[in-house]
Amino acid sequence: MQQDLVTGPRIAVASAPMPPPRSEVGLIGWLRHNLFSSWGNALLTVVALYLIWKLIDGIVSWGIIHAVWSGEDGSACRVEGSGACWIFVKAKIAQFIYGRYPEGERWRVDLVFITALAGLLPLMVPRIPGKAWSAGYTFFIFPVIAFWLLTGSASGPGAGPIDLIGLCLAIASVIAFTLSRSSSARVPPQTLRLVGGLCLVLAYPLLVRWLLSTSGLVDLRPVPTELWGGLLVTLVVASVGITGSFPVGIALALGRRSRMPFVRWASVGFIEFVRGVPLITVLFMASVMLPLFLPTGVSFDKLLRALVGVALFAGAYMAETIRGGLQAIPRGQFEAGQALGLSYAQRMGLIILPQALKLVIPGIVNSFVGLFKDTSLVLIIGLFDVLGIVQLNLTDAKWFAPSTAMTGYVFAALVFWVFCFGMSRYSQLIERRLAAGDRR
Amino acid sequence: MAVTGIAARAPRRTPSLLDLLYRPEVRQVLFQIVLLVALAALFWMIISNTAANLRRQNIASGFGFWNTTAGFDISQTLIPYTNTSTYGRVFWVGLTNTLLVAAIGVVFATIVGFMMGIARLSTNWLIARLATVYVETIRNIPLLLQLFVWYFAVLKNLPPPRQSLELMGVVLNLRGLYLPEPLPQAGFEVPLAVLALGVLASIGIAIWARRRQRLTGAQFHTGLAAFALIVLAPVATFFLAGAPLEFEYPTLRGFNYTGGIVVLPELLALLLGLVIYTGAFIAEIVRAGIQGVPKGQKEAANAIGLSAGQTLRLVVIPQAMRIIIPPLTSNYLNLIKNSSLAVAIAYPDLVSVFAGTVLNQTGQAVEVILITMLVYLTLSLFTSLLMNWFNARMALVER
Numbered sequence: 090m091q092q093d094l095v096t097g098p099r100i101a102v103a104s105a106p107m108p109p110p111r112s113e114v115g116l117i118g119w120l121r122h123n124l125f126s127s128w129g130n131a132l133l134t135v136v137a138l139y140l141i142w143k144l145i146d147g148i149v150s151w152g153i154i155h156a157v158w159s160g161e162d163g164s165a166c167r168v169e170g171s172g173a174c175w176i177f178v179k180a181k182i183a184q185f186i187y188g189r190y191p192e193g194e195r196w197r198v199d200l201v202f203i204t205a206l207a208g209l210l211p212l213m214v215p216r217i218p219g220k221a222w223s224a225g226y227t228f229f230i231f232p233v234i235a236f237w238l239l240t241g242s243a244s245g246p247g248a249g250p251i252d253l254i255g256l257c258l259a260i261a262s263v264i265a266f267t268l269s270r271s272s273s274a275r276v277p278p279q280t281l282r283l284v285g286g287l288c289l290v291l292a293y294p295l296l297v298r299w300l301l302s303t304s305g306l307v308d309l310r311p312v313p314t315e316l317w318g319g320l321l322v323t324l325v326v327a328s329v330g331i332t333g334s335f336p337v338g339i340a341l342a343l344g345r346r347s348r349m350p351f352v353r354w355a356s357v358g359f360i361e362f363v364r365g366v367p368l369i370t371v372l373f374m375a376s377v378m379l380p381l382f383l384p385t386g387v388s389f390d391k392l393l394r395a396l397v398g399v400a401l402f403a404g405a406y407m408a409e410t411i412r413g414g415l416q417a418i419p420r421g422q423f424e425a426g427q428a429l430g431l432s433y434a435q436r437m438g439l440i441i442l443p444q445a446l447k448l449v450i451p452g453i454v455n456s457f458v459g460l461f462k463d464t465s466l467v468l469i470i471g472l473f474d475v476l477g478i479v480q481l482n483l484t485d486a487k488w489f490a491p492s493t494a495m496t497g498y499v500f501a502a503l504v505f506w507v508f509c510f511g512m513s514r515y516s517q518l519i520e521r522r523l524a525a526g527d528r529r
Numbered sequence: 530m531a532v533t534g535i536a537a538r539a540p541r542r543t544p545s546l547l548d549l550l551y552r553p554e555v556r557q558v559l560f561q562i563v564l565l566v567a568l569a570a571l572f573w574m575i576i577s578n579t580a581a582n583l584r585r586q587n588i589a590s591g592f593g594f595w596n597t598t599a600g601f602d603i604s605q606t607l608i609p610y611t612n613t614s615t616y617g618r619v620f621w622v623g624l625t626n627t628l629l630v631a632a633i634g635v636v637f638a639t640i641v642g643f644m645m646g647i648a649r650l651s652t653n654w655l656i657a658r659l660a661t662v663y664v665e666t667i668r669n670i671p672l673l674l675q676l677f678v679w680y681f682a683v684l685k686n687l688p689p690p691r692q693s694l695e696l697m698g699v700v701l702n703l704r705g706l707y708l709p710e711p712l713p714q715a716g717f718e719v720p721l722a723v724l725a726l727g728v729l730a731s732i733g734i735a736i737w738a739r740r741r742q743r744l745t746g747a748q749f750h751t752g753l754a755a756f757a758l759i760v761l762a763p764v765a766t767f768f769l770a771g772a773p774l775e776f777e778y779p780t781l782r783g784f785n786y787t788g789g790i791v792v793l794p795e796l797l798a799l800l801l802g803l804v805i806y807t808g809a810f811i812a813e814i815v816r817a818g819i820q821g822v823p824k825g826q827k828e829a830a831n832a833i834g835l836s837a838g839q840t841l842r843l844v845v846i847p848q849a850m851r852i853i854i855p856p857l858t859s860n861y862l863n864l865i866k867n868s869s870l871a872v873a874i875a876y877p878d879l880v881s882v883f884a885g886t887v888l889n890q891t892g893q894a895v896e897v898i899l900i901t902m903l904v905y906l907t908l909s910l911f912t913s914l915l916m917n918w919f920n921a922r923m924a925l926v927e928r
Contacts, residue, residue: 123654130653137655276547351561355568365909366902367866369880374902377894381582382575462671469873476674483681495682502670502678509669 151492152499166490174488174496181482185500188318188473194310197238198321204234205328213515215522228332233297239325241311255295262288279432314392318473320504322392326399326464326474327508331457333400338407338456343437345408346415356408363405368466371402376470395467403460410452414445447523454516458509465505476501579895586892594891595620601886603877605793616887623879624904630796630878631865631908634803638864639857641804642811649816660812667809673870675806680798680874687794690785698778698789706792707779714773720766727758734758795876799868807864811857818853819845850923858916862909869905879904 112121124134155172157165166174178185187195208227211217265285269278317325344356363371375398380388389397418441426436446453468477479497482488549555583590595617602612607625610618648660667675685703688694693702700707731754738749767774779789822845830840871878872885879901888897 123652126652133651133653133656137653137659140659141655349557349561351565355564362902362906365906367869367880367905369869369872370884370898370902370905373880373884374898377888378579378898381579381894384578385582385585458669462669465671465673466870468673476671476677480677491686494686495678498674498678498682502674505671505674506666506669510665513669 163488163490163493166492172492173499174490174493177488177493177496178500184319184482185475185478186320188321188478189316190312190318190321191310191316194312197309201235201238204231229293233294238309239312239317241309252295252299255292255299258288258292259296262286262292314390317392319478320475322467322472323464323474325392326396326467327461329396330399330403330460330464333396334403334407334456334460337400337404338411339442341404341408342411342415345412360405360408363402364409368402368463369469371398372466372470374398392472395470395472399460399463403456406456406459407453410449410456411445413452414449415441417448418445450516450520450523454512458512461509461512462505475504588892590893590896592896594893599887603882605796605877616891619887620879620883620900623877623882626876627868627878630799630803630868630871630876633800634807634864634868635861637800637804638807638811641808643815645808645812646815646819649812650819664809664812667805668813672802672806672867673873676798676802676870676874679801680794684794684798690781693786698776700779700786702786703794704785705794706797707786708790708792709776709778710789712775712777714775716770716773719770720763723766724759724763727762731755731758793876795871795874798874799871799876803864803867806867807860810860814853814856814860818849821852822848847923854916854920854923858913858920861916862912865908865912866905
């Protein structure tokens with residue numbers, strides 16, 4: 090001990106620091122630390138290596154080496170010992186994307202995909218400017234274009250009472266906006282602007298519908314939703330569900346935190362009821378019970394019923410996520426808004442919600458990913474999304490082979506995985522960008 | 530007070546109806562009345578429309594169907610059932626099947642989830658990577674798709690009974706999984722009684738040891754004593770009593786296996802799907818929970834000389850559990866609700882036989898769907914209550 094104390098410092102002074110031992114740095118050091126730090130760890134490494142070898146070997150030999158890459162029908166895949174039946178996917182890929190959408194009209198679906206990307210890309214890539222314009226396009230112009238392209242032009246009668254309502258609403262909104270400019274009105278200008286905006290939002294789709302149906306510029310063949318399928322249905326259900334669940338979720342979350350007892354009870358009742366039952370029963374309700382709820386003679390499209398069910402279901406989950414964010418905002422923020430004389434809508438829209446939503450982005454994206462996966466459940470009520478159309482095509486006797494089912498499922502799984510994984514990675518990117526202010 | 534001052538100075542004008550509208554209290558009441566009326570109108574419309582539609586389609590209403598003969602068979606029944614039983618009986622068969630899947634699923638999903646969550650934090654780089662790949666793959670693929678893979682692509686592709694896969698008396702083939710069935714013989718009660726006594730005695734010793742440690746600081750080997758009482762003693766008496774337990778192994782008779790416990794391929798696929806899917810979510814929760822324990826806690830435990838095992842058992846896990854339990858509860862609820870996907874692979878759960886077959890045969894959608902929803906609501910409520918109680922026990926007790 091004494092010896093050490095005496096000799097220790099002398100050595101440190103006399104020589105430059107020695108390089109770390111060979112076994113501690115570089116590849117060997119990394120291996121020692123991360124894989125073979127103890128006997129137990131070494132054993133685990135060997136087991137893991139074996140597992141990885143088996144996994145990769147299985148995937149490569151099934152999916153590539155023994156896979157069937159050419160052939161006309163299932164007979165090539167029925168050969169003993171053959172792996173993935175990729176020709177099945179190749180032959181059916183058009184069905185997997187469009188479902189039974191008429192072949193001559195499929196360019197319309199492609200056009201919808203392209204117009205969607207044209208709105209989403211500038212919105213999602215942080216570097217591209219003009220976010221307000223692309224948001225306006227994505228949320229107001231694109232849905233109308235997509236609806237018109239997908240369903241066809243002659244989906245309703247020409248001019249009718251509904252167009253008159255649209256016209257009246259448009260006129261009302263113009264009057265409201267003009268009145269809000271003049272200072273003599275007894276009603277405060279922000280109320281008038283609110284009324285005007287509301288009328289405009291309601292009038293907008295009706296007016297566009299009227300313009301499209303009467304202009305007769307392009308005559309598109311109507312395609313009923315029974316013919317839609319595959320990726321198209323998956324994306325339609327997911328995007329409508331996502332955009333629909335968001336306002337529903339915000340409304341329910343605000344309702345649950347409202348000071349008005351009846352509003353609170355109604356919100357809590359709805360949220361807890363929906364969260365307590367499986368999505369299947371909600372979809373069953375939408376498909377079996379909703380027709381009973383409507384007056385005789387009125388009927389909804391099956392896809393629309395599923396969309397309503399999915400949006401309400403996802404909205405209840407969204408509400409709980411957003412409520413978490415609302416609860417995390419200090420009371421002082423709300424009171425400061427009151428002190429500035431802001432109205433409830435201004436306090437929420439300008440101060441509370443932007444902060445609350447930023448806090449719960451991971452939760453919101455988790456809900457979106459969950460919703461995207463849940464779209465596969467529509468096959469139970471007879472709609473054909475990606476999984477549904479794969480499942481339907483597996484019954485094709487021409488393609489009957491032991492590996493066809495697995496091939497089809499692997500394809501569907503890849504589609505879902507790419508979308509869900511992409512969404513969660515994108516949310517992490519956004520989270521980091523928005524958290525820039527918290528980093529120092 | 531300042532407000533009244535300003536109001537007093539402002540030129541007075543008679544309050545009109547419009548001014549009244551701008552008072553928050555009035556607005557709140559009005560808004561609630563509007564909402565109430567709208568909801569009441571909606572419900573009234575739904576009820577009257579439904580009644581009219583049912584009358585028009587000649588569908589009976591009420592619960593008279595409950596005692597009607599069902600007339601169909603069910604592949605798996607935990608309670609006695611024949612095709613002459615009533616629809617009410619079908620409900621109970623479906624419910625018990627759902628509960629069976631939920632109970633087994635929750636147990637195994639917890640085991641898989643905890644193992645994978647801990648594996649993700651392993652110091653072994655390969656193990657951590659493997660667990661990450663598992664979680665990221667499984668979480669991003671719909672459960673329904675996974676059920677289809679297990680049922681249609683894996684279990685339906687198994688060899689027929691004559692070429693079954695066999696391992697230590699466990700048989701797996703196209704018709705399902707056959708497990709050896711333990712048959713207790715005369716005298717089996719003795720080791721069972723010893724086991725029960727051992728458990729009781731261990732609990733007593735644990736309470737005594739804890740009290741003594743609190744008073745005197747002296748420690749007692751509770752774990753060793755419990756091991757001797759719960760494991761060694763019953764095993765010893767079991768062999769002393771002449772090992773009174775026999776196994777009935779499944780045997781091939783003709784074209785099929787008989788004997789043993791049969792797990793239907795539908796049940797097996799549902800369990801595999803639910804356990805692997807929910808396990809991935811639980812793994813993430815466990816990882817987040819363990820990472821949520823501040824590093825200082827572990828360092829402090831090291832500093833006062835606790836061993837690695839003690840640190841884990843006494844410091845890390847109790848704190849991690851507080852973070853883990855609430856989201857774990859919602860995942861258990863998800864598993865229970867997701868078990869309703871059984872309908873897609875024809876496992877006879879509540880949704881499949883009751884909201885499926887019974888609804889189709891009777892046409893009484895309103896009653897059947899409402900009962901089904903009520904059952905899931907009750908199950909959810911019950912599970913939340915149980916987990917809330919557990920959470921309250923684990924929660925931080927502050928001054």
